[in-house]
Amino acid sequence: MKKKNRLVVRTVILAAVLLAVGYTFYTNFFANDSGVVQAGDKAPNFILTDLEGNEVELKDYRGKGVFLNFWATYCEPCKDEMPAMDKKYKEYKEKGVEILAVNVSEPKLTAKSFADRYKLSFPVLLDKGNDVTNHYGVGPIPVTFLIDKDGKVIQKTEASLSEEVIDEYMKRIQP
């Protein structure tokens, strides 16, 4: 009887410690940090203005696949993927895939002259004060979110993408 009690006490104490440590590890290493958008999440809506001053709302793209890219002119890997993105954009636009390239809080003029120089045809959005960038939990750029036609993030990638990869991604979000 006494021995049985002892085993119960030991089990309870070990379980309590394991539970506490497990939860701490979970919140610290595995849990979705609040505000960090990841694959599987619903893409948070936002409203930003493009270089022409038009308001663009993510929600309006429901039904289309959205290739959401975060970039800046001081980020070389971001610049590297731009020409391929533009090429694929022209190919997939008719198939219902849109590119939204969010500039991470640079002056409009800097972003605009860059877009002109690279002859970018997709909308470049200005994120003044990093509001949307922070909301999506974007750290080092470039970061690309693939959003399907239902507004769900199916992948997040932090790499500079090649033409082949972009092509493959576009196919995945094509409605």
Place this chain on the structure above:
Amino acid sequence: MSNKTITCECGHVNPYGTEICEACGKPLQGDLESKKLLNMRYEGSARRSQTYKTTIIDKVWNFFSSVKVGIWIIVLLLVSSAIGTIFPQEMYIPPLSEPSEYYREQYGIPGQLFYDLGFHNLYGSWWYMLLIAALGLSLIVASLDRFVPLYRSLKKQRTIRHESFMKRQKYFGITKVEGENPTLSKLKEVLRKKKYHVKEEDGHLFAEKNRFSRWGPYVNHIGLIIFLIGGMLRFFPGMYVDEVLWIKEDETKKIKGTEEAYYLKSDGFILETYDNNDEKFKDAIEQSGQEVVAKNYQTDAVLYKQVGDRIPGTEPELEKVKEHPIQVNKPLKFDDYAIYQVDYKLNELQSMTFTMDKKDSGESFGELTIDLYNPKDEYKLDEGYRVEVMDYFPDFEFNDKGEPTTKSKIPNNPAFILRMISPDHPDGEVAFVAIRKNLEPLGENDYKMSFQNVDTKNVSGLVVRKDNTLWILGIGGAIFMIGVIQGMYWNHRRIWIRRKEDEVWLASHTNKNWYGLKRELETITEKTGIDMPQDQSEQK
């Protein structure tokens, strides 16, 4: 298995593994006739962990019950904490550097190793946290396994102890006496004066004081565990916030860590210094060897609360909560948060002013001020004159391909490509304008941009803090100290006195401070005419 108990000749049933009978003190293991002193650690009680080894739970339990294991955990923690100080922690490396590269570049292979093993963020690395968890578990298990049997032993001890128990105490002596009670009652009186609790049975005495001192280590461990729980709670959502917030004058920013609920505006940063000519401070300033001595760092802050919902990217609707000048150690407080003044940057470039001049005559055709965070496309000057901004690089440099580019979005080294349009040149002349640089990339121009002045703003470095675990850490720390004091400043002393025919036997034990016990025994024996007992550990 269940009857693996030890029944002593006094009739008391001891748990398996007991070395000294809990009740009468008879040594249960080893040679009864041995003259060796008894090992009184944990009262010779059975440390249960070392006796049952059946299920996996018991095996885990026994592992953590070992003091040896506990000490190893502490040593590992100490060593890894020490290694963590060899190179700077992640939070202290330059803010824009990538840790995975920084450590290798700065410190070579040891740096790379340091990073790979997670020493760069020591307190957040999984194995360090596991070690802390193991320490916590070891504290709980080892304490419980020792406290319970010790408590039992001390609770069950009888007034009369076995002869061989007494003989094998460090202090033991036999005095021949004649007559009956005077000695015993005198002893009782003297012991009571010395604050002993005295029990008597059949003409034998047992005096004990400060037993509570034995609980000191366990109280201390409870404090430590509470402290560790407090530390653990920092990782729970909503318990702890520690964020840096850089805010420029006239800027309104979302306050990190407040769940998007609050915004802060800076109405200005002030750095005040002491007047070097003031009689009162003159000498002190001179002695300090500094040219100026700071008197005040202050951010005039306005706190706003966001009203209603907001879609990211849109302007928030703000409601003013309060204004507060944030000074060092005088934070802005709201809800559970406090915003502290910790750093500043003075004179960050904000805008640049130029005039457009004709080179030969030096005549000026108007002035333009370019906001370095948001330049306009075009600036109108005097009739017929204007300047178009063709490109802007806030932090100018040439990249590997020799193209002009920007290193960051902070205007550390602003450069412009401008088109100057005048009646003589309706298509414009192109000028590259940077700090102390004026190039004419497309041939010589008739007009030039003349730098006039810059406008700067100060930036405040603030820290947003919230810590709902402080009170737990406080309580844990207080209990920890109580435990230390309890165990350190009192000694658990016991004296056994046994009447045997015309002899008085006296044995004594203390858990620490034998010298103090000796002094006390000297007074007691002096006052009662009993022989001072021998220190048996010295007779060899």
